[in-house]
Amino acid sequence: MSKTIEFSADDIPRTHPQLPRTLYWEGGADGQLALLDQTRLPAEVVTLPCRDAATVWEAIKMLRVRGAPAIGVAAAYGLCLGTREHCDAPRDQFLTAVDEVADYLNGARPTAVNLAWALRRVTAVAKETEGDGPVLWARMLSEAHAIAREDAERCRQIGEHGAALIPEGGRVLTHCNAGALATVAYGTALSPMYIAHEQGRRFSVFADETRPLLQGARLTAFELAASGIDVTVLCDGVGASLMQAREIDLVVVGADRIAANGDTANKIGTYSLAVAARHHGIPFYVAAPSSTFDLSVANGGQIPIEQRSDDEVRRGFGTETVAGTARCLNPAFDVTPAALITGIITEIGLLEPVTAERISGFFGSGG
Numbered sequence: 001m002s003k004t005i006e007f008s009a010d011d012i013p014r015t016h017p018q019l020p021r022t023l024y025w026e027g028g029a030d031g032q033l034a035l036l037d038q039t040r041l042p043a044e045v046v047t048l049p050c051r052d053a054a055t056v057w058e059a060i061k062m063l064r065v066r067g068a069p070a071i072g073v074a075a076a077y078g079l080c081l082g083t084r085e086h087c088d089a090p091r092d093q094f095l096t097a098v099d100e101v102a103d104y105l106n107g108a109r110p111t112a113v114n115l116a117w118a119l120r121r122v123t124a125v126a127k128e129t130e131g132d133g134p135v136l137w138a139r140m141l142s143e144a145h146a147i148a149r150e151d152a153e154r155c156r157q158i159g160e161h162g163a164a165l166i167p168e169g170g171r172v173l174t175h176c177n178a179g180a181l182a183t184v185a186y187g188t189a190l191s192p193m194y195i196a197h198e199q200g201r202r203f204s205v206f207a208d209e210t211r212p213l214l215q216g217a218r219l220t221a222f223e224l225a226a227s228g229i230d231v232t233v234l235c236d237g238v239g240a241s242l243m244q245a246r247e248i249d250l251v252v253v254g255a256d257r258i259a260a261n262g263d264t265a266n267k268i269g270t271y272s273l274a275v276a277a278r279h280h281g282i283p284f285y286v287a288a289p290s291s292t293f294d295l296s297v298a299n300g301g302q303i304p305i306e307q308r309s310d311d312e313v314r315r316g317f318g319t320e321t322v323a324g325t326a327r328c329l330n331p332a333f334d335v336t337p338a339a340l341i342t343g344i345i346t347e348i349g350l351l352e353p354v355t356a357e358r359i360s361g362f363f364g365s366g367g
């Protein structure tokens with residue numbers, strides 16, 4: 001390897017001193033990716049060291065690391081790990097390996113666009129850089145560090161733009177986990193809550209448990225409680241009746257991919273919350289960085305929806321809970337139409353109303 005890359009996990013802000021870091025690079029050019037294994041939470045805080053692309057692929061596939069921005073950062077580092085052994089090959093062969101490892105990692109999960117976005121960024125710097133394998137590889141690792149650092153910055157900015165939406169005494173409903181654990185720091189949907197909390201505002205959060213993998217009960221409750229924010233876990237069906245009883249003031253969720261017209265893919269169950277929120281006249285916000293927008297898809301119908309194993313429904317955490325030969329359906333995401341979304345909180349500001357024109361004005365032709 002040509003030279004050591006100067007980078008420290010301490011360069012990245014911590015969401016709260018009590019919260020373990022989601023993922024970070026340890027060491028220099030011969031270092032490794034450290035991932036908090038989220039399948040073990042909340043019972044155990046275990047860090048998984050990754051030294052090759054296969055370990056990162058498996059971690060993404062099995063949701064050891066999950067949440068759209070975190071998947072992107074993990075994949076960027078995974079691409080560095082998977083190509084490190086090819087550094088001494090001629091430039092063309094090195095670049096072929098970059099494409100192959102990027103394709104492999106991109107196949108781990110289909111819905112969150114941050115995965116492809118981060119891999120494209122790291123691949124592009126390799127191709128644009130002059131020189132041989134070690135020089136290209138060093139640039140790739142710097143780019144992965146930049147993606148990680150930017151993710152924390154963008155999430156913090158999302159929180160700064162969104163905090164004012166949470167009133168004193170407010171009751172906020174969220175779904176799945178779009179918090180610090182889904183990003184490098186702060187999260188997207190939870191970032192306005194962290195910032196409002198820092199500002200001294202008092203409010204309470206309802207976290208849907210989020211069947212079948214319980215990201216809300218296991219992860220959102222874990223990180224909010226560790227940070228001193230009042231949180232109550234709800235079974236997934238409860239939210240609509242709390243809205244009916246006027247016990248929810250706003251809904252804030254994350255996103256896995258936002259189409260050019262604002263249709264938003266997020267964890268299964270998000271759409272039904274949006275329908276209920278509209279019925280009850282409750283504001284429904286999506287929070288996401290620009291890396292989650294995919295302007296190459298015109299609308300939500302074009303977003304690929306991951307179908308996961310029926311075992312996750314049948315015997316999610318060990319106990320068989322589905323009778324006999326009944327089949328299970330396990331789509332991991334659904335699409336909420338833009339018309340049901342009050343606004344999208346981004347690192348640039350609040351995008352409201354959610355229309356194709358507003359989105360293209362916001363991001364120009366990029367995204």
Ligand code: MRU
Nearest residue numbers: 066067068178182188254255267
């Ligand atoms: O299957 P998961 O746990 O990766 O799903 C995560 C979500 O749906 C999040 O809401 C989304 O990725 C946004 S994370 C900031």
